[in-house]
Amino acid sequence: MASTAIAAKNNKNLWQGGVSPLKASYGKIMMWFFLLSDAFTFSGLLITYGLLRYSHPAFEGKTADFVASHDYWPIPEKIFDAVPFLHGISIPLAFVGLMTFILILSSVTMVLAVEAGHRMDRKNVMKWMLWTIVGGLAFLSCQAWEWSHFIHGTDHGLIIGGETIFGANLAVNEYGPQLFADLFFFITGFHGTHVLSGVILNVIVFYQASVGTFEKRGHYEMIEKVGLYWHFVDLVWVFVFTFFYLI
Amino acid sequence: MALLEEISQVKAQPADRSNILKIWKIAGLLLIVTIIEFIFAFSLPESWKWMKISIFVGLTFVKAFYIISEFMHLKHETKVLIWSIALPMIFVVWFVIALIYEGGAILGAR
Numbered sequence: 001m002a003s004t005a006i007a008a009k010n011n012k013n014l015w016q017g018g019v020s021p022l023k024a025s026y027g028k029i030m031m032w033f034f035l036l037s038d039a040f041t042f043s044g045l046l047i048t049y050g051l052l053r054y055s056h057p058a059f060e061g062k063t064a065d066f067v068a069s070h071d072y073w074p075i076p077e078k079i080f081d082a083v084p085f086l087h088g089i090s091i092p093l094a095f096v097g098l099m100t101f102i103l104i105l106s107s108v109t110m111v112l113a114v115e116a117g118h119r120m121d122r123k124n125v126m127k128w129m130l131w132t133i134v135g136g137l138a139f140l141s142c143q144a145w146e147w148s149h150f151i152h153g154t155d156h157g158l159i160i161g162g163e164t165i166f167g168a169n170l171a172v173n174e175y176g177p178q179l180f181a182d183l184f185f186f187i188t189g190f191h192g193t194h195v196l197s198g199v200i201l202n203v204i205v206f207y208q209a210s211v212g213t214f215e216k217r218g219h220y221e222m223i224e225k226v227g228l229y230w231h232f233v234d235l236v237w238v239f240v241f242t243f244f245y246l247i
Numbered sequence: 248m249a250l251l252e253e254i255s256q257v258k259a260q261p262a263d264r265s266n267i268l269k270i271w272k273i274a275g276l277l278l279i280v281t282i283i284e285f286i287f288a289f290s291l292p293e294s295w296k297w298m299k300i301s302i303f304v305g306l307t308f309v310k311a312f313y314i315i316s317e318f319m320h321l322k323h324e325t326k327v328l329i330w331s332i333a334l335p336m337i338f339v340v341w342f343v344i345a346l347i348y349e350g351g352a353i354l355g356a357r
Contacts, residue, residue, distance in 0.1 A: 104281070
């Protein structure tokens with residue numbers, strides 16, 4: 001890789017022993033192992049979802065006849081079927097699909113920024129980093145809407161013991177068992193926190209690229225390291241999309 | 248922008264078109280797999296529940312493979328680094344099997 005070759009020429013950038021183990025820089029290897037540990041955390045959350053889902057009865061009838069109840073686990077596509085500006089119209093998973101699309105595209109622009117960094121092309125690094133930041137902010141805005149909708153609930157609500165409840169929080173849930181709402185907030189919230197920190201890191205490296213920090217340093221490796229984190233956030237969303245929304 | 252160009256003394260190397268084309272190809276593949284998942288979710292019969300679940304999980308791993316190997320560049324690192332990232336995931340496999348089994352047991356005991 002171009003940047004590794006540039007870094008290896010300068011002895012100060014090598015690890016203390018004078019060589020780079022695994023032929024990668026210290027920072028990149030540490031980012032990989034941090035991501036591995038983070039992958040365990042997300043696995044823990046998603047497997048907890050699996051455990052709790054299978055310890056609740058499933059809805060037995062046809063999907064079209066589904067109504068929310070505390071007695072069985074909800075069918076996700078019947079819960080996440082709202083789209084902004086189309087009130088009352090059921091379009092299952094369309095909005096989540098859009099969010100997936102946005103995050104994958106912002107991952108692509110990140111790869112393009114890394115590629116430009118290998119060529120020491122500051123203008124293109126800045127251009128693609130800016131698109132990546134826009135993608136991240138768009139995703140966060142979509143998630144804000146999704147949370148707001150989930151918290152405020154549907155028009156009809158759910159009648160429990162003669163009382164109608166609307167929406168969900170950590171104490172009540174109109175969509176199904178309480179744990180379903182808790183897991184929604186924990187899993188998408190933990191992922192959203194990662195996206196937010198990713199956007200902040202992206203803004204920092206965008207600023208550093210634009211003031212020429214990386215040109216002075218002689219390589220754009222920082223873009224690669226932040227890029228690894230950003231792709232990981234996209235990767236986690238691919239799993240959240242399948243295991244929380246699709247199945 | 249004009250000011251930035253003045254202070255920049257580093258000359259950018261020209262882009263290799265084949266590299267950029269490859270990035271967009273993988274992006275297209277990820278989007279197509281997501282669209283296929285959507286089509287399957289709403290076109291396959293409801294009675295094929297487990298069939299659908301296995302297709303979705305399989306396609307998720309296809310997407311994960313391309314993101315990790317190409318976007319995160321892991322395929323092009325040394326073998327030792329690849330394995331030291333991939334092998335610990337065995338614990339997750341064990342955890343999935345153990346806790347899904349446990350979930351069924353809790354349901355049976357309810």
